[in-house]
Amino acid sequence: MEQNTIDASRALNYEEPLLWEHEQADGGGVDFPAPKNTSLRTGQPAREKIGLANLKEPQVLRHFVRLSTKNFSIDHGFFPLGSCTMKHNPRLNEKMARLSGFANIHPLQPACTSQGALELMYELQSWLGELTGLHGVCLTPAAGAHGELAGLMTIKRAHELNGQSHRKVILCPDSAHGTNPATAAMCGYELRVIPTKETGCVTLENFKAALGDGKDVAGMMVTNPNTCGLFETEIAACAKLLHEAGGYFYCDGANFNALVGNVKPADFGVDVMHINLHKTFSTPHGGGGPGSGPICVAETLKPYLPVPCVVKTEEGYKLETIDDRPTSFGKLKGFQGQFGMFVRALTYMMSHGREGLKQVSEDAVLNANYIQASLGGDYHVPFANRTCMHECLLTDKIQKEAGVTTIDIAKTLVEYGIHPMTVYFPLVVQGAMLIEPTETESKETIDRFIAVMKKIASDTRAGETGQFHENPISTPRRRLDEVRAARQPVLKAGS
Numbered sequence: 208m209e210q211n212t213i214d215a216s217r218a219l220n221y222e223e224p225l226l227w228e229h230e231q232a233d234g235g236g237v238d239f240p241a242p243k244n245t246s247l248r249t250g251q252p253a254r255e256k257i258g259l260a261n262l263k264e265p266q267v268l269r270h271f272v273r274l275s276t277k278n279f280s281i282d283h284g285f286f287p288l289g290s291c292t293m294k295h296n297p298r299l300n301e302k303m304a305r306l307s308g309f310a311n312i313h314p315l316q317p318a319c320t321s322q323g324a325l326e327l328m329y330e331l332q333s334w335l336g337e338l339t340g341l342h343g344v345c346l347t348p349a350a351g352a353h354g355e356l357a358g359l360m361t362i363k364r365a366h367e368l369n370g371q372s373h374r375k376v377i378l379c380p381d382s383a384h385g386t387n388p389a390t391a392a393m394c395g396y397e398l399r400v401i402p403t404k405e406t407g408c409v410t411l412e413n414f415k416a417a418l419g420d421g422k423d424v425a426g427m428m429v430t431n432p433n434t435c436g437l438f439e440t441e442i443a444a445c446a447k448l449l450h451e452a453g454g455y456f457y458c459d460g461a462n463f464n465a466l467v468g469n470v471k472p473a474d475f476g477v478d479v480m481h482i483n484l485h486k487t488f489s490t491p492h493g494g495g496g497p498g499s500g501p502i503c504v505a506e507t508l509k510p511y512l513p514v515p516c517v518v519k520t521e522e523g524y525k526l527e528t529i530d531d532r533p534t535s536f537g538k539l540k541g542f543q544g545q546f547g548m549f550v551r552a553l554t555y556m557m558s559h560g561r562e563g564l565k566q567v568s569e570d571a572v573l574n575a576n577y578i579q580a581s582l583g584g585d586y587h588v589p590f591a592n593r594t595c596m597h598e599c600l601l602t603d604k605i606q607k608e609a610g611v612t613t614i615d616i617a618k619t620l621v622e623y624g625i626h627p628m629t630v631y632f633p634l635v636v637q638g639a640m641l642i643e644p645t646e647t648e649s650k651e652t653i654d655r656f657i658a659v660m661k662k663i664a665s666d667t668r669a670g671e672t673g674q675f676h677e678n679p680i681s682t683p684r685r686r687l688d689e690v691r692a693a694r695q696p697v698l699k700a701g702s
């Protein structure tokens with residue numbers, strides 16, 4: 208028998224070996240004999256065997272199709288992964304992105320034959336500028352983290368051209384997403400941490416202490432609302448001091464779903480911000496599609512943005528080159544960025560309109576607060592005196608006394624067909640569970656999640672905790688050693 212199902216009660220749930228483990232001695236694939244008497248004319252070293260599995264086409268096809276069915280996605284069920292904004296991807300977006308005029312153009316086509324696509328990008332730049340209040344927009348970065356890099360390089364270029372190269376420090380709270388300090392380090396900056404443990408926020412007092420006289424500070428990187436799900440109430444005052452000291456405010460825009468349509472980040476002092484189109488603006492995420500992380504900057508930083516931005520000229524729309532804007536820090540990405548994502552994001556914006564986008568963030572915030580209020584008695588809420596924004600933060604403090612921890616709770620959700628929330632992040636809160644329902648979930652779905660979480664809490668109170676350490680029990684794999692899997696991945700049979 209070629210395939211074994213995992214267990215008889217789930218008949219079509221296949222165990223899926225690696226391609227190499229499928230391989231049979233007689234093989235099935237085609238190997239062409241090596242060509243005789245031909246030398247390589249391009250001067251590269253002779254090819255070695257690369258060891259592809261020797262299989263027939265249907266075997267390979269089934270392998271990948273079966274693997275694809277094992278991927279839990281937003282189209283399967285509730286996916287409340289905090290900080291990731293796993294919202295429904297409207298099918299209208301997909302329909303628009305597949306229009307042949309958009310789907311079949313080539314980036315090397317002359318601009319005069321792709322005016323529609325360029326106009327679409329120009330329009331998207333305008334929407335993003337309007338929604339953030341930051342009107343210099345470059346669409347090219349390929350993800351949020353790439354946007355961070357683009358943003359900091361823009362700031363760095365501005366300092367360099369203004370005789371401020373001695374500014375070497377980036378201020379960043381300890382609750383930051385890992386990409387923030389990583390980006391600062393990649394840009395050659397030194398990190399100075401703003402502690403936030405007590406309130407979950409950047410206080411003016413802690414900010415002042417980190418800023419010092421500010422002479423060596425290039426800027427700060429802050430997420431607002433932050434990764435504790437809280438709006439940074441003192442951020443405008445911090446931004447004012449930062450500006451007076453000559454620094455720029457980089458806002459990590461991953462949490463823009465809490466603000467979109469209601470608050471313009473420029474109004475609380477932001478100079479640069481990346482937008483995750485694949486979060487706030489519903490383009491597919493993770494395994495579902497490439498990311499896209501446009502950056503928006505204030506007028507003062509516009510000259511230093513990467514190229515190309517789309518500009519409108521007398522002859523029509525065009526992608527800039529470095530000759531058009533020599534103050535730019537340069538090019539960051541091939542061509543114009545993830546065009547298919549631009550189509551999807553603009554479709555989403557236009558189908559919601561101004562009022563619709565405002566309601567997006569209001570509903571996202573309402574849903575998160577509904578969860579926080581419903582689970583507040585059963586789970587510890589670290590910053591309980593505040594309403595949350597679009598995600599709520601709980602911890603395992605109460606359950607831990609009975610030996611049930613965040614990982615047990617997360618793995619138990621899997622048994623109920625719910626994707627776990629973000630766990631153990633942000634790091635400033637012990638046993639964190641960061642839950643982001645988004646605006647696209649129904650009340651029924653959210654109520655079911657609340658009921659499951661309440662059941663876990665009540666079973667724990669009743670001392671029925673043994674089950675939690677075993678979960679998940681009905682998945683193809685049980686609990687993996689995730690650290691080892693990440694550090695020493697086994698990608699090939701026998702290695």
Ligand SMILES: *Cc1c(COP(=O)(O)O)cnc(C)c1O
Pocket residue numbers: 290291350351352353384386430434459461462483498499500
């Ligand atoms: C998702 C996220 C990022 C990085 O975005 P990618 O598109 O995954 O690179 C940065 N900061 C925060 C707070 C995020 O949630």
